[in-house]
Amino acid sequence: xxxxxxxxxxxxxxxxxxxxxxxxxxxxxxxxxxxxxxxxxxxxxxxxxxxxxxxxxxxxxxxxxxxxxxxxxxxxxxxxxxxxxxxxxxxxxxxxxxxxxxxxxxxxxxxxxxxxxxxxxxxxxxxxxxxxxxxxxxxxxxxxxxxxxxxxxxxxxxxxxxxxxxxxxxxxxxxxxxxxxxxxxxxxxxxxxxxxxxxxxxxxx
DNA sequence: AACTAAACAGAAGATCCTCT
DNA sequence: AGAGGATCTTCTGTTTAGTT
Numbered sequence: 292x293x294x295x296x297x298x299x300x301x302x303x304x305x306x307x308x309x310x311x312x313x314x315x316x317x318x319x320x321x322x323x324x325x326x327x328x329x330x331x332x333x334x335x336x337x338x339x340x341x342x343x344x345x346x347x348x349x350x351x352x353x354x355x356x357x358x359x360x361x362x363x364x365x366x367x368x369x370x371x372x373x374x375x376x377x378x379x380x381x382x383x384x385x386x387x388x389x390x391x392x393x394x395x396x397x398x399x400x401x402x403x404x405x406x407x408x409x410x411x412x413x414x415x416x417x418x419x420x421x422x423x424x425x426x427x428x429x430x431x432x433x434x435x436x437x438x439x440x441x442x443x444x445x446x447x448x449x450x451x452x453x454x455x456x457x458x459x460x461x462x463x464x465x466x467x468x469x470x471x472x473x474x475x476x477x478x479x480x481x482x483x484x485x486x487x488x489x490x491x492x493x494x495x496x
Numbered sequence: 497a498a499c500t501a502a503a504c505a506g507a508a509g510a511t512c513c514t515c516t
Numbered sequence: 517a518g519a520g521g522a523t524c525t526t527c528t529g530t531t532t533a534g535t536t
Binding site: 310311312322323326327330348 | 498
């Protein structure tokens with residue numbers, strides 16, 4: 292037996308319209324076609340779905356059971372169709388972002404707040420570059436874009452500048468470097484570096 | 497008026513075959 | 517292997533006439 296969505300729509304339409312003829316109008320087919328369809332379904336099911344003693348025809352117990360299924364399934368199908376339409380039109384979906392640049396968060400968080408307000412149906416998946424290569428993930432199309440502080444020249448990947456960034460040195464007033472007008476990397480040669488996990492090659496000094 | 501049945505048409509799916 | 521075309525089959529619907 293092959294129960295199809297159209298059968299669920301049919302049984303609901305006949306019940307809601309209160310008869311075959313009016314249901315056919317709702318479904319935009321002829322009354323005859325609808326009668327065929329119901330007959331065919333009853334033949335497959337092997338029992339009557341409607342009591343034809345009365346006019347208009349009324350649901351049998353088996354028909355009532357099928358109607359309950361239709362009323363449960365069809366709204367879910369309609370919701371899924373709406374979801375697919377949103378996906379198709381770009382109103383919803385999932386944006387995969389990889390971040391290599393830890394200094395970006397100050398800039399990024401307000402931007403993400405704006406994005407969530409503008410595109411509430413878009414899920415954000417943010418991956419920090421601690422244990423994977425963001426650029427490699429981009430090349431494999433696992434992420435949609437990468438926010439990086441290290442532009443590299445690679446075929447098929449283009450870099451767009453987002454913002455200017457200036458590192459600041461903050462120290463207590465008694466620190467030996469506190470009085471200097473500006474700091475060079477060498478000035479930190481005798482200091483202990485505490486940092487987030489990063490490749491040694493990417494540290495400037 | 498509401499529903500069913502027969503004959504027919506068109507669309508879609510299944511199958512087979514050929515070609516790359 | 518799989519893409520694409522030709523042909524056949526099945527399904528779904530229409531029109532029209534008949535029945536309840």
